[in-house]
Amino acid sequence: MSLLIPTHALPPLSYKIPERLRPEVRVGAAVVAPLSGRHRLGIVIGFEGDDHAHEDVLSVVPDLSLQTELVKLCLKISENAVIPLPTALRSAIPPGIDNGRYRLLEPISGHPWEPGTYVTRAALKRALGADGLREAESRGRVVLCPSAPQPRSVEWAVVRAAADPDLSRAPRQRDLFSSLKEIGGSSPTSSLLAETGASRATLRQLVGRGAMRLVRRSEPAPLLATTGDAPSAYPLLRIARAAIKNGGPFLWRIAMREEGDAVAAVVGETLREGNQALVLAPEVRSVERMVDYLRRALPVGYTVAPYHGGLGRGRTAVYEAARDGTVDVVVGTRTAALLGLARPGSICVVDEPNDSHRAEPGHEGLPVHARDVALERARLEGAAVFFLSPFPSLKLYAAEVRRRERVRELPASRPGRWPVVRIVDMRGSGAALSSTLIEACRRCTEKGGRTGLVLRRLGYASTVSCNHCGTMKLCPNCDLPLILHEKSGPLVCTRCSYREKLGPCSVCASERVRPTGLGVERMRDELSEVLGTRVGLITADEREHTDASVVVGTAPRILDGGWDAVILPDADSFLGASGVGTVERSFRLFYRAAESARGLLLVQTRLPEHYALRAGVRGDYEAFAEAELPRLRSLAYPPFGHVASLTFGGSESAVLSAVESRLRPALEPEVEMSSPVPLKRAGERSTWRVLLRSRGRSAVARVAAGAARAAARTHGLTVRVELDLEEV
Numbered sequence: 162m163s164l165l166i167p168t169h170a171l172p173p174l175s176y177k178i179p180e181r182l183r184p185e186v187r188v189g190a191a192v193v194a195p196l197s198g199r200h201r202l203g204i205v206i207g208f209e210g211d212d213h214a215h216e217d218v219l220s221v222v223p224d225l226s227l228q229t230e231l232v233k234l235c236l237k238i239s240e241n242a243v244i245p246l247p248t249a250l251r252s253a254i255p256p257g258i259d260n261g262r263y264r265l266l267e268p269i270s271g272h273p274w275e276p277g278t279y280v281t282r283a284a285l286k287r288a289l290g291a292d293g294l295r296e297a298e299s300r301g302r303v304v305l306c307p308s309a310p311q312p313r314s315v316e317w318a319v320v321r322a323a324a325d326p327d328l329s330r331a332p333r334q335r336d337l338f339s340s341l342k343e344i345g346g347s348s349p350t351s352s353l354l355a356e357t358g359a360s361r362a363t364l365r366q367l368v369g370r371g372a373m374r375l376v377r378r379s380e381p382a383p384l385l386a387t388t389g390d391a392p393s394a395y396p397l398l399r400i401a402r403a404a405i406k407n408g409g410p411f412l413w414r415i416a417m418r419e420e421g422d423a424v425a426a427v428v429g430e431t432l433r434e435g436n437q438a439l440v441l442a443p444e445v446r447s448v449e450r451m452v453d454y455l456r457r458a459l460p461v462g463y464t465v466a467p468y469h470g471g472l473g474r475g476r477t478a479v480y481e482a483a484r485d486g487t488v489d490v491v492v493g494t495r496t497a498a499l500l501g502l503a504r505p506g507s508i509c510v511v512d513e514p515n516d517s518h519r520a521e522p523g524h525e526g527l528p529v530h531a532r533d534v535a536l537e538r539a540r541l542e543g544a545a546v547f548f549l550s551p552f553p554s555l556k557l558y559a560a561e562v563r564r565r566e567r568v569r570e571l572p573a574s575r576p577g578r579w580p581v582v583r584i585v586d587m588r589g590s591g592a593a594l595s596s597t598l599i600e601a602c603r604r605c606t607e608k609g610g611r612t613g614l615v616l617r618r619l620g621y622a623s624t625v626s627c628n629h630c631g632t633m634k635l636c637p638n639c640d641l642p643l644i645l646h647e648k649s650g651p652l653v654c655t656r657c658s659y660r661e662k663l664g665p666c667s668v669c670a671s672e673r674v675r676p677t678g679l680g681v682e683r684m685r686d687e688l689s690e691v692l693g694t695r696v697g698l699i700t701a702d703e704r705e706h707t708d709a710s711v712v713v714g715t716a717p718r719i720l721d722g723g724w725d726a727v728i729l730p731d732a733d734s735f736l737g738a739s740g741v742g743t744v745e746r747s748f749r750l751f752y753r754a755a756e757s758a759r760g761l762l763l764v765q766t767r768l769p770e771h772y773a774l775r776a777g778v779r780g781d782y783e784a785f786a787e788a789e790l791p792r793l794r795s796l797a798y799p800p801f802g803h804v805a806s807l808t809f810g811g812s813e814s815a816v817l818s819a820v821e822s823r824l825r826p827a828l829e830p831e832v833e834m835s836s837p838v839p840l841k842r843a844g845e846r847s848t849w850r851v852l853l854r855s856r857g858r859s860a861v862a863r864v865a866a867g868a869a870r871a872a873a874r875t876h877g878l879t880v881r882v883e884l885d886l887e888e889v
Contacts, residue, residue, distance in 0.1 A: 164203040167248045170873035173206060175214040182221055189232045191225035192218045193305045198295050200305035204250045206232055224309050225254050228501050230541045237537050242529045243865045243882040252527050253499035255309040255480045267302040310474050312379040318353055319374050320346040326372045333363045338372055382478030384466045384488050387459040400571055401426035410536055410546045412553055414573035417756050424509050425458035427547050428490055432463055436506020440492040441531045443517035445469045451492045468493030470525055495526040498534040508535045508546040514554035528883055552749050552782050556800045559790055580758040582778045585765045588631045599691055601763050606710040610725030614713045616681045617734040629671035631767030633737050640796060642737045657835050685713045716750055720757045727758035732766040741798045744773045748785045751777025797856055799885045805853040805865040811878040813847045819878055820851060823871045831855050832864050
């Protein structure tokens, strides 16, 4: 059994199963068991002889139990991604569980609670103290009773059964009353008022007339009925039907404008066979858009539900509906990748290469790309899995990977239109804005069009390049951009810790070597001054004057919509970013910028011949893959090698001691280790990164897992392990 305590230090534990619980305990069962006198929630992951077990399972919690296939999936994820098994299992149980509720088995002297009463942990601690609660648990006087969160209680408007009132002289009340009757005679008041535009005063007047009453009920589950208003294109239906019939994983290079139709085709065919469909989208807003599209595209008679953190307790209702089979299609973010399905039929991963499919530290979800979870899940459940993108990740597209994973490629589609592309060579120029860029903004505005300018970052650049010839400072060992520490150096490689001073260009000997990158705020201020007009701003945190003819912002926000002209004022900041996947991410950005531009794509760069730029603005994915895959192979980068990032936290002496005394001696012959690279320092606590690299994933995973277990058992030391991150 694995207790849901998210640490590498605690291995799965063995417990005895009392005779009374044997019929209920299976692989995946959620149970309560004791650990050091405290009751803990755990998941049964297997059975073995109980010769070494000393304590009994206390109870079974059916509402939190998992399907056997999901337990196998979590075990595989834990092994391959070097994350604690409890972390994977916790991601598969209902979100927001109440883990602080107890049931009294024996009366407690001096307190009014009767046996069988449910009491919160806080109330018991107030009454008994921390030690008293621990003693009550160890003696079996109370037992932990975790539960899924209950739906919120909200106000509903309900039509009374009496005869309809005379509302002929109250048109607003009449319209509101008629709307309520049309939707079945009951509705949450917030939804009713939002959909009708009526005021609460009108609602109160109807209550006063006795036409309706207000009651408290559970919040409705966000299950939405399909309408069948916009059926999918037939050619895509034919492709999806043949793919699902044959089964297996599929790579579908679909144009962004056809993404919704492709998903609807896969989902529609899945429903036709009587199965459920799971769609994984990278962000909440893309989930909501896809839900709305599928409601209209799918035939009448099915249900679609979103699944993401913004739903609050409503997410639990979707969780239960998916597990029970009462919802047909679930569209969710990465947190839905481990959602239980009663009849799994297909999985669609939309915008497959998007980094948002993997959770970052401190965010909900697993630090594992949804692509990898979907591949393994489809294999275990016998479902078809589709990876949709006009530019799939090279990790999936590489021929070796497709052979190993048996991924087949469906007929690719091409974008229906392509903009005029202008590349402005900025070599030898010290200006941030070329005259060509300024003129393009003015012409677009004069024609009544809108221009979106895409910047990489909000802050300042950390990589450097030569203003004269455009050469970027790269690590001689890793072919990665060197990062500038502080304002004057040194330049450091974040992979191998190579260092050099900030000096003249190694190609043309020019002294004009400067940091690369423009900030959003700076670009907005300069454009406003030059154009003499208001310039809008769109970032993840700010939205100002978004209706302006010229808008500056970051890539995810600007490229989410269509523009008459798209401008990349500093393409080199994308090519010069840190990380193994920098070139690939840059290509995707250039491609997306071209797809988002209706008329013109303008690019400013000091690297006008870079293959990622040239292929991206042409929309030529094959040419880019043909150039980039050999480079990745020669450097043994993913998918041809595997990299584990170990981020250690603690005092400098503790971190360096652990690396030298524990990690280095545990290295296997085929695993390389970088020297520790300092990331940041706060007081006596420092953060260091160590990279492990090997052509074999299992070897690098074993070494990383050993380091994680050792760190978990070392006081004052933490470690975070991430495998095959593009950013390292």
